[in-house]
Amino acid sequence: MSLAGSRRLAGCAPLIVLALVSALSLGARAYQLGAPCVSPCRTVSDRALMLDESVYVEAAQVVAGIRPPRTLAAGLFPSNQGRRAVPTPTPNIPRAPSW
């Protein structure tokens, strides 16, 4: 390798290491992302949510017009109605959390 090539590679080295660190970090964060899961782990709804995850996930589902499978929003949700099925906001419609 020429001297110029070596210098160019040395100049790029921090960015290469940064890319490597980012990839490893992404892998660490994605590893077993589906856990924890209620045994037997068969459906999406078996996957457990922790802390306030249920609030945010269910709020996102409601905004997307998906009926949350259970828990918090389930008690608020009118029977089998997506968000688009409800023309005007009423206190009975689940909404995104305000915090």
Next chain:
Amino acid sequence: MFGSLAILGMYAVVRSAGGRPWLAVGAATLMAADNLMIVSGRIAMLDMYALAPMIWGVALYLRGRGLAAAVLLAVADCMKEVSVYALLVLGLLELFRVLLHARETDAAQPLPAAWAWRPALVRLAIATIGSSALFIAGLWVMGLIAPPSKEGAQQLISGGPLGHLSYIINFAKG
């Protein structure tokens, strides 16, 4: 994905602050190895969604892109209100720069003129007022998409974005 953006943002912050590439890689690596960073990046909580635009906003501010920084800080505020602490960081940064500039004694190596109090105040005002205004606008848009409700009360929050903001502040106060 937002965790990765935040890690890359840390690299950008250090570089924008004048740090060398390897120092920036070191800071990004430390951040990537942080326990809370890994945990928060794995779960569906708001913290990581707030952190990524927050840290990129600071990086843009350090590069002198005040308006772009205000936009990203407003996005971060909309994700989670604790992002407003970024403005505190920027305020402290400007304060230290102004103090250094005021006490400057070495005429041979003068500090940047941009560190004087007047340009610092303008930069900070643009970031603060801009991000606050855009945050309110963001609350308004989010309210159109999903009307905010009071926690556990099944009751809408009235008063538009300002009413929403007031509720958030009171909620945080407990």
